Amino acid sequence: MIDSIRETAGRWLGDGTIDAFVGFRRREDGSVVPTRIRKAADARRLVFGDGCVHNLMSYVDLGGEEKIGLLLKGCDGRALVQLMIEGEIERERVKVLGVVCPGLSSDGVLEPKCEACRVNAPPVYDELVATDGVEPWEREPSLDDVAAIESKPHPDRAAHFASEFDRCVRCYACRDVCPLCYCEECVTEKARPQWVEETIKPSSNFYWHLIRAYHLAGRCVECGECDRSCPVGVPLKVLNRKMAREVESMFGYVPGVDPEATPVLLEFKEDEEHLLCPGGVT
C-alpha cells in the first residue's frame, strides 16, 4: 500500500502532472506529520497508517494556481467535494490519490473522528489505493455522542455548552484547521463594525462558537479536525454533528458526498416543508 502511494506521487511529480504533493511523513521521534513535497525523489519518505489523522484539505491554498496532488481519506475527500460544490476549487486543480482508509487508531484505540466516519474512501479520486482486507463502504455513522446531548433538557444543554466554551482561549485553531472555514476575513477580524469581542469571556466565547456552528451548518463534513486541534478540549465535533443532523433532517442534505449537489442554502423549493416552521428540531 505504501509502495503504491510512493509510486503514484513520484510518478505525478516526475511527469509534471502536479507541482506539489501533500501526504504524510514520519519524524525521527516516530510521530506522523503532514508534509508537502515537490521532488519525485522525496516520494520515498511518504507513509500512511495510524497517526495520519490530519485532514490534508486544510493544506490546499484555495486561491492558488499550483496543481496539487493529495493523499485523501474518505473524510478528507468529503471536504474536497464540499469545496467543489461551493465553487471554491476546481476539480482539475487537484490530483487525488484516494486511500481506502482502514480506520486509524492511537495506542490500539480507534480515533474519535473515525467513529463518525460515513465513507471510508473519498467520493472523488484519480487513483485509489486499496488496503488489504478493506472494501470501500458508505454507512450511517454512529450518533451516540449527538444522542447523549439530545437526551438532556434544553437548559442543561445550554449550561453544558456554556461551561465547555468557558475554557476556550480563542486561539482559533478550530477555524484555521477547518477546510471549510475559508472566509477571506473572518467575522472575528472585522472591525467596522466589530460584531464579536476578541477578549476571552463567557459571552463572547459563546457567541463565537455559535456563529461558527451556524456558518458550518449544511457544510461541515464531520472530519473532526476542530475537535482534535483544540488545545483545551472543547467538544466542537458533537456541536457540529448536531447541526449536521438538523440540516439532514430538515432538507435531506449530507455535505460533501455528491459532487453534483447544490449547496443546501443555495437551493429553494417553492413547497419547502421547513420554510416557516423548522420541524424535526429537538
Added chain:
Amino acid sequence: MRKVGVFVCHCGTNIAAMVDVAKVVEESRDLPEVVFATDYQFTCSAPGQDQIKDAIREHNLDGVVVAACSPRMHEPTFRNAVAGAGLNPYLVEMANIREHDSWVATDRDEATRKAVDLVRMKVKKVAKLEPLEEIRLPVTKKALVIGGGVAGIQAALDIANTGIDVLLVEKEPSIGGHMAQYDKTFPTLDCASCILTPRMVEAAQHPRITLHTYSEVAEVSGFVGDFEVKIRMRARSIDLEKCTGCGDCLEKCPVKVPSEFDAGLADRGAVYRPFPQAVPNVPVIDREHCTYFLKDGKCGICQKICPTDAIDYSGDDEIITEKVGAIVVATGFHFFDAAKYTEYGYGAYPDVISWLQYERLTNASGPTGGKLKRLSDGKEPETIVFIHCVGSRDPSKGFPYCSRICCMATAKHAVIARSKLPNAQIFSFYIDIRAAGKGYEEFVRRAIENEDVQFIKGRPARVLSKNGKLIVRSENAFTGRPMEVDADLVVLTNGAQAQDDAPELALILGIGYDQYGFYTELHPKLRPVETNRAGIFLAGMCQGPKDIPESVSQASAAAAKALQILSKGELAREPQVAEVNAMRCTGCMDCREVCFYTAIEEDEFMRRKVAKVNPGVCQGCGACVAHCPDGALEMKIFNDEQIHAEITGLFAVPSAGAAGGGGAARE
C-alpha cells in the same frame, strides 16, 4: 461629528394621540449628534417640509431624521425636501413611529418610550450614512404590451400615438380578446364588434405598432428602461406576407375541431382563423390537430389549393429578442369552468349553457346567426333561467371574490333575450345585484321594470332534467320558501378567473400575484397599475375582475405610466444597491445564483475570482447580502456599520422617566 436635525410628526392625531411628541423632541435634544429638534402636525405638508429646509440652512445640518410614518410613502418626499435645501438626499432617515408604534401601541408611556428609542437608533444610523449619487441609465424608447384584448390594444394605441414604438404580443392567432366574442356591451347595448374591430384594425395598421400574434413572452431580463425580452413566435405555417386572407384553405380543411372562439358551439378546421374579422386576417395551422403533422405529411390539401403559395409546413417556432424600456401586462382572464358545479348539470344537459355560449348564440355572426335556440332540439326556449355567481362569491369552490361583471352581463343577457323572444318567461337568480357604475343601476331597473325579467334573490341548489324540461330548484329569499322553475334553457353566468398560466408569466416577469393568480399592484390605492418590478405595469382583468370601461381606463393609465419612463432620455435610479468588498469575497459566486435580476458579474481581484455588482441592474433587494457566506456583500444605506450603529443606539441609553418595567430587559 454629524449635525443631525430631528423632525417629529404628529400625523394629525395618528401619532400624537398615542405618543407624547413633545417628549420625543425633548429627549432627542439630549443626543450629542442632535443640534435641532422640533415637531409639527404634518411634516409631509409644504410648511412641514419648509421647516426641514429652513433648519438645514440655519443649523448647517448634515443629517436628518424624520420621525413619522413608514418610509414606503414619504421617504421620497423627505429626500426631495432635503435635496431642496442643498443637502444630499441620502442623508435622511425615517423613524417609523406610526405603523411600528402609535398604531399598534395601547399604552401612551410605552409608546413614547419606544418612539424615543426609534429616533435614537436613527440618529445613530444617520451619523454613519454616506452621501450617495443617483445612478443614471439610458432608456430604450420602445414598449412591450403583452395581451391583445381591449386593454392591450388601448395601451398599445395610447403609447404608439405619442410616437413611441410598441410591440403588441398576443397568444392567440388574432387580437381582440374576449370582447370580440361578445354580442353586445352593457349598459348601452352597443355591439361589441362594432366598437372593437375598428380599434383592432387601427392597432394593426399603426406605423408604430408591431403585432406578434400566436406569440408568447418567453423570457424577460434587464431592468426598467432597458429590458431584454425574448418572444416565442409559434410556427404559424402560413406566410403573413404572402397570404391574402382569401379563406380557400379554411373551406377545404378536412379536420374538425371545436372552435374555441364559438365556445364549442361550432367547429373549425386545423387551419383556421378564430373569426372572420380576425386581425391579422391570416389563418394559422393548429399542428396538434392537422393531419399533415399527425400523419407524416399525408393530406397537404391546403397547400395544394392555396393560390398564393403561402403555406409552409416546415417552419419551426422562432425566438426573437427585443429591447424595450417598459412593459404593459394585459393578459386578461378566462371564464370559470361551469362544469365544476355538477349540481347545475353543465356538460350533462345540453340546454345548460355558459355565459360565453350564450354570447355566441345571440351574436348575429355566431353559429346560429343570432337565433336564440336550444342546443338539444333547436327549439326556441319559452322559459329561460339565468344563474348568477357560478364560480364567484363561493368560498366552497375556492373563489370567494366577486367577479364584478356578471350582474351587469346577466342583465344584458336577459334584455337581449327579451328583444329576441318577446313572450318568453325570463328569470334571473342572484345573491345580490351589484350595479355600481355609470348607468348600471338604471339598466338593471330597465330589465326588471320594462323588460319583465323576474329577478329572484336566491342561489339555486340544483338543476334537474325531467321530461325535456330543466327543473331549477332554488330558495326564494324574499318568501323564505323553496321554489322551482321549469326551464327550457339555463344560462350559467360563470365568473372570471385569472389565466391558468398567470403564475408562470409572473415568474418570467418577476411580478407578484395573489392567491387567485391575479397580478398584484404596487399599492391598492395610490399605485394601482404599477407592479413590484419597476417599469412593468398592469392593465385590465389580469389584475382583477373589471368591466370594459375600467379595463380601458386602466390601460390608458398603464400607458401613461409607461410613457413617464419612455418619454425620458435617461432614468435616475436610487443608489441603494449592493456592493462587493473584494477583499472579503472568496468568489463562490453564490450571489449570482440568488440574484433574481442577473446583476452579479465575475471580476478579478488580486489574481483571484471575485463577484461584482452591476449597479445599473441591481434593484437593491438584498438577497445576495443576506446570502453571502463571507459577509463580503453590503447594501448601501443598510451596511453592517450602519445597522450596528442602530443596534448599539437602541441599547446605548435607556430612556429615562418612562413608566413600565422595560428597563430590566435592556441591560
